[in-house]
Amino acid sequence: MKAGIVGATGYGGIELLRLLNNHPQITSITLYSSSQAGEKFEDIYPQFQGEQTHILQDLVPDMMKEDLDVIFLATPAGVSSQLTPKLQGGHAKIIDLSGDLRIKDASLYEQWYNKGAAPNEVLEKAVYGLPEWNKERIQDADVIANPGCFPTAALLGLGPLVKEGLVKADSIIVDAKSGVSGAGKNPNPLTHFAHAQENFQIYKVNRHQHIPEIEQQLSEWYSDIDPVTFSTHLVPMTRGIMATIYVQLNKNLTEDELRNTFERYYTTEPFVRVREEGSFPCTKDVYGSNYCDIGLTIDTRTKRVTIVSVIDNLLKGAASQAVQNMNLIFQYEEKTGLSPLPVYP
Amino acid sequence: MKAGIVGATGYGGIELLRLLNNHPQITSITLYSSSQAGEKFEDIYPQFQGEQTHILQDLVPDMMKEDLDVIFLATPAGVSSQLTPKLQGGHAKIIDLSGDLRIKDASLYEQWYNKGAAPNEVLEKAVYGLPEWNKERIQDADVIANPGCFPTAALLGLGPLVKEGLVKADSIIVDAKSGVSGAGKNPNPLTHFAHAQENFQIYKVNRHQHIPEIEQQLSEWYSDIDPVTFSTHLVPMTRGIMATIYVQLNKNLTEDELRNTFERYYTTEPFVRVREEGSFPCTKDVYGSNYCDIGLTIDTRTKRVTIVSVIDNLLKGAASQAVQNMNLIFQYEEKTGLSPLPVYP
Amino acid sequence: MKAGIVGATGYGGIELLRLLNNHPQITSITLYSSSQAGEKFEDIYPQFQGEQTHILQDLVPDMMKEDLDVIFLATPAGVSSQLTPKLQGGHAKIIDLSGDLRIKDASLYEQWYNKGAAPNEVLEKAVYGLPEWNKERIQDADVIANPGCFPTAALLGLGPLVKEGLVKADSIIVDAKSGVSGAGKNPNPLTHFAHAQENFQIYKVNRHQHIPEIEQQLSEWYSDIDPVTFSTHLVPMTRGIMATIYVQLNKNLTEDELRNTFERYYTTEPFVRVREEGSFPCTKDVYGSNYCDIGLTIDTRTKRVTIVSVIDNLLKGAASQAVQNMNLIFQYEEKTGLSPLPVYP
Amino acid sequence: MKAGIVGATGYGGIELLRLLNNHPQITSITLYSSSQAGEKFEDIYPQFQGEQTHILQDLVPDMMKEDLDVIFLATPAGVSSQLTPKLQGGHAKIIDLSGDLRIKDASLYEQWYNKGAAPNEVLEKAVYGLPEWNKERIQDADVIANPGCFPTAALLGLGPLVKEGLVKADSIIVDAKSGVSGAGKNPNPLTHFAHAQENFQIYKVNRHQHIPEIEQQLSEWYSDIDPVTFSTHLVPMTRGIMATIYVQLNKNLTEDELRNTFERYYTTEPFVRVREEGSFPCTKDVYGSNYCDIGLTIDTRTKRVTIVSVIDNLLKGAASQAVQNMNLIFQYEEKTGLSPLPVYP
Structure with a gap:
């Protein structure tokens, strides 16, 4: 070919x-x-x-x-x-x-x-x-x-809960962090080594062009979804994205029910790995691969679900x-x- | 002395x-x-x-x-x-x-x-x-x-709005990121260079001991506050904390009103610097100093306020x-x- | 198998x-x-x-x-x-x-x-x-x-000239630099992230156990070789070795003759790449691969040859x-x- | 003033x-x-x-x-x-x-x-x-x-031995390594984060403009000095220079005599610190300061002296x-x- x-x-x-x-x-x-x-x-x-x-x-x-x-x-x-x-x-x-x-x-x-x-x-x-x-x-x-790199991480993390209609429509926050290669190969002041190294930066607050891409897919899964809060940060590393996702649920789920919802969708998928309870992925767990690793838990104090989704931004992203x-x-x-x-x- | x-x-x-x-x-x-x-x-x-x-x-x-x-x-x-x-x-x-x-x-x-x-x-x-x-x-x-390093960043970022009673009690999310020195000088597998470099890690999800410290102070400012969602991540750098904070307001504020609320509290403080509209700090802006720099904005789409608070974890923290x-x-x-x-x- | x-x-x-x-x-x-x-x-x-x-x-x-x-x-x-x-x-x-x-x-x-x-x-x-x-x-x-990681880089860089008897027996200096993974996965103070990052360290000066390994092979190629000076440094990166090698020649060579000596040995080797005149490799040129890349030149002022040899220490090394x-x-x-x-x- | x-x-x-x-x-x-x-x-x-x-x-x-x-x-x-x-x-x-x-x-x-x-x-x-x-x-x-950053590190490391006429005129090799800030604040492909991080680069081989500056001062100390071999490398860190210096001596010295030669010149200098036998500095030992730290030893096998000189390139440099x-x-x-x-x- x-x-x-x-x-x-x-x-x-x-x-x-x-x-x-x-x-x-x-x-x-x-x-x-x-x-x-x-x-x-x-x-x-x-x-x-x-x-x-x-x-x-x-x-x-x-x-x-x-x-x-x-x-x-x-x-x-x-x-x-x-x-x-x-x-x-x-x-x-x-x-x-x-x-x-x-x-x-x-x-x-x-x-x-x-x-x-x-x-x-x-x-x-x-x-x-x-x-x-x-x-x-x-x-x-x-x-x-x-798909874009951030939407890939965010959507794979959100898909099962949104598709099942389990998420409160106005509760989605995606706090995303990316390695610097996401900004491309053209040198600029933000990605100059002496500036970007030993530094953690936020950029395009509420203005990132991946926002409508995320919302478009979420709406396909669940038409009543509200706009999402989505933030992007530059991590002093070359590759890797972590999306830390916070949502509130429409109904109470146990940790097992939560995890089962994800496994129902992903167990046959060769490139999505859902972690066991208590285990969360870091970006190096998928470095150089096509995997998306997902960890998740419910906070019994705040009732919020935290979903952690990591990919290699240049590969799965x-x-x-x-x-x-x-x-x-x-x-x-x-x-x-x-x-x-x-x-x- | x-x-x-x-x-x-x-x-x-x-x-x-x-x-x-x-x-x-x-x-x-x-x-x-x-x-x-x-x-x-x-x-x-x-x-x-x-x-x-x-x-x-x-x-x-x-x-x-x-x-x-x-x-x-x-x-x-x-x-x-x-x-x-x-x-x-x-x-x-x-x-x-x-x-x-x-x-x-x-x-x-x-x-x-x-x-x-x-x-x-x-x-x-x-x-x-x-x-x-x-x-x-x-x-x-x-x-x-x-104070602890994370609470310093989180509380300086939250103080004015919470003290004024402007924040919805159950809406506070603090997504915090820290350089590796926050984990102390004893070597361990998570802070081993070959593991921590070119890596972005989340840890102690919903279990960090700084949570009750943050909530205690928030309650002093505003007694009806609910538990907060607080996450901590390890950034592949030595120093610096960024707390990206998401809250919903009880009433509508303009960008100017929001900023004025912060300046009212901090304009006489020698070590807190509030950024102009559209400007957000990175951790290197305060590296090696006692400053806490704060940027903030309202997302007109989601009505959420994003507050970005940075410190040097070993100094102001x-x-x-x-x-x-x-x-x-x-x-x-x-x-x-x-x-x-x-x-x- | x-x-x-x-x-x-x-x-x-x-x-x-x-x-x-x-x-x-x-x-x-x-x-x-x-x-x-x-x-x-x-x-x-x-x-x-x-x-x-x-x-x-x-x-x-x-x-x-x-x-x-x-x-x-x-x-x-x-x-x-x-x-x-x-x-x-x-x-x-x-x-x-x-x-x-x-x-x-x-x-x-x-x-x-x-x-x-x-x-x-x-x-x-x-x-x-x-x-x-x-x-x-x-x-x-x-x-x-x-072979050891350092000897692989050093010997591939030295081989052609030593084997041909072109090197002054007492003139070999290998200044080697390695990513931190070379020190293994056991955490220790030298490889603790907060110490090793934004730091450049020298270690085991004149005492590295790879010295006799290098000398043994050099002696096989040219029995009259003298002890070599070999230094090892820790670079704040995970992978990669660069050996910067300095030798004096027994006779004058042009840049072309020098390069031809290397190509004679390596042109049929699938994993050694000799650079054109004026081009020198960096460690990222071989990251994640089995290649050894070699650049070299003669300094007309000092008559010394500089050979730059890079490998991925965990792979070719x-x-x-x-x-x-x-x-x-x-x-x-x-x-x-x-x-x-x-x-x- | x-x-x-x-x-x-x-x-x-x-x-x-x-x-x-x-x-x-x-x-x-x-x-x-x-x-x-x-x-x-x-x-x-x-x-x-x-x-x-x-x-x-x-x-x-x-x-x-x-x-x-x-x-x-x-x-x-x-x-x-x-x-x-x-x-x-x-x-x-x-x-x-x-x-x-x-x-x-x-x-x-x-x-x-x-x-x-x-x-x-x-x-x-x-x-x-x-x-x-x-x-x-x-x-x-x-x-x-x-003075330039590299010459400062190299000359403080070479001064005592050259001034005393103890160094063989044609034996000086300076293998220097610098953080990326030495390349200035203008972004370019070599200092782009995604290229420079997790990478170790050599540049301007035998062509660095600091060479004549070093030789000029060496000649003032000892008029018969020959051209030096001087190499420069980019370390994936922001600040710091290490010069690893190799010389041969005109006469045999013990470790004590070697060290005394340095202390004679530097003991009254507030910003040069000579290490005890067996101890060598890393760049983080002088980070953010005006110090130049020097370690040194004689290799009894090769008779060469290794001198390690570190500075903060933006400060003492x-x-x-x-x-x-x-x-x-x-x-x-x-x-x-x-x-x-x-x-x-």
Whole structure:
């Protein structure tokens, strides 16, 4: 199978290349970059020197959509909204890692992203690629909107309780923390080492563009859900997201009933692991893997449920979830090419 | 003035020594350690080699309480509950940095600390040393219960709204994050470098011993307050605490009214800085200083207030707050010996 | 093929398990631990929860040596010197990741390790498993002494020049830097996060037990070599080694001649990458991989050659090099199970 | 006394402001910035919000040189070579923290810095501000060339042996490691957090502009000295330099004789601490202070001496050494305003 990666020099692109390189069904990988076409990928990233050589290619949508089997768009916001229409309708399946195709309501996208939205006909075709909750539609999709890193952690943590209608509609708070790679590879003052190291920062308070993405999915599960409070922090580490989620329940549950609700949904899912009572995951438990680990408990004093959901933001939050979606579309075993255990320590 | 530090080899003790060494009113500092008496402090901590030499002394409470003017107890939980009775009633003022004297209700202490409480007569005498809220009682105190690191950040962030009765009683959530030094200097698997670095961990979910300390003070401000949800996380950095606080209000406030409520309490306080609208502090803004920086905003979508409060856990959360209390007791200018600006980068 | 790992709960053991889990020729993996037998591995390391379950087994050498095809010893110094004699002579090949079988001269081992050496007949049989330099003997070996992390980086950097007799015998200086995982998983004050982070430490100056291992191999290549100066530093990161090597040459070489000397030895080696002139590797270039990257140059002012050699200390410096040795012994393609590209960022 | 800081928004400038703010002899501090004049310093660096307000001023050399008592130039290379001639000859003493005035030979400067040198008459007047070795000339100076961070660590480590003529002229190797703040506050790919963290990098191999500065001072101590090998590495931490120095001696010394040579020079120096035999400093031993700590030993196997010299690159390597020079010029006690002990942990 022939794969193409657009925006291969970003962090999502690099991880895609590494994963596809180990994927048994992939026979060729072509890398595309509008700004660095003609350069040798291995000259930019010496990590990747070895047997293969990749020259970054110019984008030729008409050819790509016929020659390739799958195209990954690992581009900044505002690119795939323009590019997807040109790549659609051919042979290739499209998996977009950016936020451009996730929000069904174009005006909502424009309000939170401050950019023009993709055409409505593209938005309508794009399937939200959260495999644990949307497997059937993904298998039939031509275009995947790969979920954002924070929404992946938040939604996998919230899904069972919201879907079951157990959560008070106005009670959801997601306090999320991310490693610095989530901010991408372009240097800026907030991610300058001497500033970001030995520092803990909050950013985009109440303004993060992942908020409407989270709320859209929650509303699909439970239409009466209220807006959520969602905060994002920068942790002085490269990878990893923890979402600490606080909700109030509509009815009393025991610890066992709470845990059973999660296990009912996730026990057959190969990449979600629910912890036993009293055990909570840390981000290093999933480092370098496609896992989402979830711990949870009820506070008998406050009646609030605390849910802790961790992922590797570049993998389950981006590249490996995209490969998981590809596996589903092409009917490979869901774990193909994604078997590696987390890297520890 | 003659100062003594009990438990000088812990992180709180080291910082106390550094601060008192620069304090213009301190003429002598004696270090005490039950486990390492006889050793030269500078042999254990080469950072402190220089003109002075300190030999760690055995504890002789009867002499200490008469010879010294002020005694700092930088000891683990369970020590000062035993030691304070022996040090009281003499010439020396006592400032306890541990949690032993903070909880007025002995049974509550025993429940959360899992240790025997201090005698009631000691607990009654101990004044909670949060200078911004308790200045007059501190000035008259013989014994100070120096606040915990998390409660300092949480309470300074919550004080104005709770005191004014503006907060819905059951709505308080404090999502707190701390650098690893908060766990003390004894190595353990959670703070082993290869585990803690490039990792973000949650711990003691709903079980942290700082919960009753926070609730006790909140109840003093507003007697009808409900239990709070309080979570603690380990950030891969050495110093710094951020408390991200979520509350709902009893009445609608504008951003200006919200900010004015805080400024009314803190504008005359030398160590609390309230940020302008749209600006939020990071932990490095207060690194190496006695400042608490506070940012805040109302989310118009959810009606929740987000308050971000940062401190240096070893300073405003421990050693420099203890010196601030000492300054108040002895009627020195509150900032004496505490002037240094934060260290950046 | 059936593999066993003794000492599976150490950092080397964990990485072995991850690699063998992805190795297409391995059909079963049994984990052994003398101190934690009976425990579930996944309870100790939640990273490894998933489809498989491993119960840590007691060591029964007589059975292991017949039932298993390959046994990895990932044990502390002093264990395999005792254990290898009991495991030898059966069906299983033995790959020892500790330092016990590396030093041929028992008295030298005892002097540097301060422990009793392995029996001479074991030392004689053990083949030093540096694949790039010892491939034929490894293919015939029953027992492999897997090289130390520092020696791997130092020797791959020094090999071509020393083997060719180009280095002045008394001029070798290796200034080595390692991530903290090299110190193992047992917490201690030097590797306590609050001490090791934002810190750079030197340790075991002129006393590191890897010195005789380096000198033994250098002497094999060039018998007149003098003792080397070798220093080790702790870098505030988890993984990675850089050896910065300084040598003087016996004769003048151009940059091209220097580079050609290296390429002559390494161009066919799948895991050593020599950089172009002017390019030097950093540790992240090989993170998570079995690569050793080498940069080098001659200083025209001082006539010294600087060689920069980087590896992942837990992989090429331990676990993945052990798998590489296993592949050679069992005549699998050398890269089997080791294909993953470095993880970046 | 009135002080001015040019280039106040760089890391050296920020630290100068913090130190001068605590200096008892300084009555006013004016901050200058050509690029950000008119801005409020506290808006750029919220760390510094508090009682004082600083508006960044435009440079008016004619006024500055008469109104100010001391001017610190914390500017990038190429600025003070132009600016110093305009600031000279008035009332103010000038302390230049950049490399522009350090190299006496203009052509050498131009070769290593790739910029035009300062006029010869400025270079002749500028006194190299290494207080431990140049105290008398500093006390009489009008213009100080404040030493570079690496040269400070290297020269304090090499001084006693070179000055005594004990070092073989061609044997000096300095393997230096620095925290990332040494690269300044402008973000770039090498100092981007996701690249620099969990990474160890070498840079400017044999090309660092501090090489001629080190050699110039060594030649003054011992005219027959040969070029030195000097390497620089980036450590994933913000502050701190360790120089690991290797030399061969002209004659045999015992450990005691070696140590005595250092103590002879440094025992009266308030900011250099020589360690006892067997003890070596780490960078955290001097963090946040003006100390240089030195450990040393002779390897009986190789006859080489290893010297380990650590400083805080922003303090003894820049800002606090500049204040030390100011103290000497104005005949304040050398430690004035510099008393703080290192910050630990």
